[in-house]
Amino acid sequence: MISCGDVAEIKSGPVFQKVKNSKLIAVMRRSSAKAHHFAERHQVPFWYNSVGELLENSKINAVYIATHLLLI
DSSP: OBOOSHHIIIIIHHHHHHSTTOOOOEEEOSSHHHHHHHHHHTTOSEEESOHHHHHTOTTOOOOOBOSOGGGO
């Protein structure tokens, strides 16, 4: 998931862990500390502060963008 802010905290993030055959395995936020904190709270194994680094993770099958594209 790209951008794990307030809305993702309540809506998007938890849902990915509950949907059958879906798992949130990586998050990206410009602030590495905030991405890490979100990942810890939601048991997400990988966190990044760069879209490029997130996309290099071969375990990712799809990317959910939780923000306006101009903000990435």
